[in-house]
Amino acid sequence: MSMIDRYRKPGGFVQLLNLIETTGKDKQEKFLKMISDENPTWEAEVRKRVLTVEKILSWNPTYLAEIFPRVPALQLAMLIGGLPKDKSEAFLALLGYTERRRVEEILKDKTPTPGETTSGATKLFEEIRKMEAEGTLKFEKFDPEMVIPDDIEEKLGQGVSILPLTKTADNVSTDPGSAPAHGGGGVPPALLEEMSMLRRKLVVLSQENNKLQTENHEMKEKLERIRKIA
Known part of the structure; x- marks a missing residue:
């Protein structure tokens, strides 16, 4: 059995992505080379959708603000500390x-080891895939090439070309045969998307504020205990 054969079943493409994303960079390239040798079309589609630090850094910061708080600070630090200076x-x-x-x-x-940096990247990738599965992160809104069609394995098996979706707002249909859907009484889709992004940013800022208030309270308690001891 070839490497690709076991991933031709429904859901197999995502499993293959997960396998590649949870290995180090050198192993990733070996996997991709093996896939390319078997089927260049599969390799091209996998490479377009595999998560990398470089790809993540190219995304709209508004969406990144939703992702990073879900990753423990230690693992983020291990990832960032192992990157070249410009990327860190x-x-x-x-x-x-x-x-x-x-x-x-x-x-x-602490200076991270290469293994710790890989582990930090893996955790970040896992959180992104989890958010994608939950529907809280929608690639079609900021990186359409990352969208994975439900029947991608079947299309790849038939040699059908897989075209990326265009960027859309939440309430804009991606069906090319449907009429543009303008929710909110005819509000333009671009404005609706901007409003949605601002709402998400507000949530993130609110979370930041709550964290700072908690830290401030903890610091006051520590100072009070120190005063009592003194």
């Missing part, structure tokens, strides 16, 4: 205030 700085710039401060504090005391 770009990554830090995308973090919220609280996440960035925690990551920087961790990196003051």
